[in-house]
Amino acid sequence: MNLAELIGVIQTQKIERMVDAHVVSLTTDSRDVKPGTLFVAIKGYTVDGHDYAQQAEAQGAVAIVSERLLDVTIPVILVRSTTRAMAELAGKFYDYPSEKMRMIGITGTNGKTTTTTIVRDVLAQLGRKTGIIGTVEVKIGDRVVPSRNTTPQSSELQAFFHQMQQEGVEDVIMEVSSHGLELGRVTGTDFDVAGFTNLTHDHLDFHKTFENYARAKGLLFAQLGQRLSDQKVAVLNADDETSAMFEMMTGARVLTYGIDQPADLQAKNITQTLQETTFTMVYQEQAIELTVQFIGRFNVYNLLLATGILLSIGYSLTEISNAITQIQPAKGRMQRLPIEGYNIYVDYAHTPDGIEQCLKALVDVPKENIIFLIGTGGNRDVTKRPMMGQLASTYAGTVVITTDDPRFESYESITSGIASGMLHDQFVEIGDREEAVRYAASLARPDNIVILAGKGHEKYQIIGDEKTPLDEEQLVKEMIRQLEEKK
């Protein structure tokens, strides 16, 4: 694409040494610059991209988009915000791919991965070609593409959309993190439907206050736009009070779902066992009873949100509920390990609310039969640690306290934070997660339940700045095999 045509979409303050040139690619990382690349310098948390201007020039960059004057000989395009410019340039460079597909964005503290996966699985069952972007994976049809963030940075994100559109994807379902919203990663992404799960305590190390965190999430609903002819929809949780703020922030139509408060789409008569949940979905004049392979009331919310999204794009309640009864929980989301005779679950819960929801899912199990392993990350939000301990001990008779990506923090400082909130003394602190998982597995009996919370689908621990392999499923299988041999 021609450089002048490309930069025509951004508001420039000054252009130095403009030339007639062709842009072959776009990046914010000097290490990815090749001849013909337009390099956009972004000031990050760790380093400042502007400091890599000379490297970009040496590697053949055609020009640099910058927030300040640079000591280079190639064109420099000065803008007020390179982050914003990046999103606008990426939209133009890839010819606005998000306008050509149905875009579904899901935000909230817990349930994004589960809900995006449910929507994707139902759409796939209904014969649509889908693309998914989220914590567990970026997937185009059946092909998995590596990605570093839940919500990738705008140039990477638009490149994914472009690739998806080229490969015939019709529906894109993506998790939209509060970081992604706050850092402008989805600026210019043209969502058709935005869904909200819930908002509870998390990421306050980044957003500082709950109000900022809510405001960041609200951007998704505000960004649906004001054009009434677009018929965009915000699907909101009537049982979460932040929804009222999002309803005020959006110009889109609103469809609400819920269990306790009146809502457009409602779940009633919920009953559950350790393997499945049965409930009735009520929408307009229709009521359908369904049994799903998901456990926990929180999953009823996720299924309602997915249903609300699918209703808002035109599917009928009958089509949706038929498909929903066929699908399985996403990897590592209250997932039962395939170990005959034992009830061992892996769950990704790593926030106070996630932990509470996960433990509340274990209806009818006496507290003394629940063994719960929890850990939390090092060098991150410390305020949630005592809350996690308090909740774990409210619902579980035995708690194994450990770490979950200790990074550079000491084991003891992490586990003692959780232990400070404990309401009973039936707990152990084992900082080394591998050892803690072995210990928790050694307590498994056919009549109790062991839940390993925190890691979910992830098969590593971040210790220092290194990813150390840790496959909890294999570890548990090995431990149970040894226990069986000893019998």
Ligand SMILES: CC(=O)N[C@H]1[C@@H](OP(=O)(O)OP(=O)(O)OC[C@H]2O[C@@H](n3ccc(=O)[nH]c3=O)[C@H](O)[C@@H]2O)O[C@H](CO)[C@@H](O)[C@@H]1O[C@H](C)C(=O)N[C@@H](C)C(=O)N[C@H](CCC(=O)O)C(=O)O
């Ligand atoms: C705090 C944060 O969001 N950091 C993101 C940010 O990293 P950073 O600010 O440290 O970047 P940096 O290393 O300072 O680099 C600044 C700029 O210089 C460039 N650079 C750097 C080095 C070099 O040699 N040349 C060069 O050009 C970089 O490409 C970058 O453009 O920019 C990176 C590239 O886009 C992101 O991958 C990175 O996410 C990190 C991995 C991260 O952990 N982010 C978390 C907080 C996050 O965003 N999480 C949410 C999910 C939250 C949830 O719901 O659980 C997410 O959406 O993933």
Ligand SMILES: Nc1ncnc2c1ncn2[C@@H]1O[C@H](COP(=O)(O)OP(=O)(O)OP(=O)(O)O)[C@@H](O)[C@H]1O
């Ligand atoms: N609707 C919900 N309400 C509360 N807790 C939930 C809900 N859905 C899932 N959880 C709990 O939170 C954990 C994480 O779920 P999920 O991965 O779907 O959320 P997420 O929003 O994608 O989180 P992250 O962005 O951290 O990956 C689950 O394993 C479960 O314990």
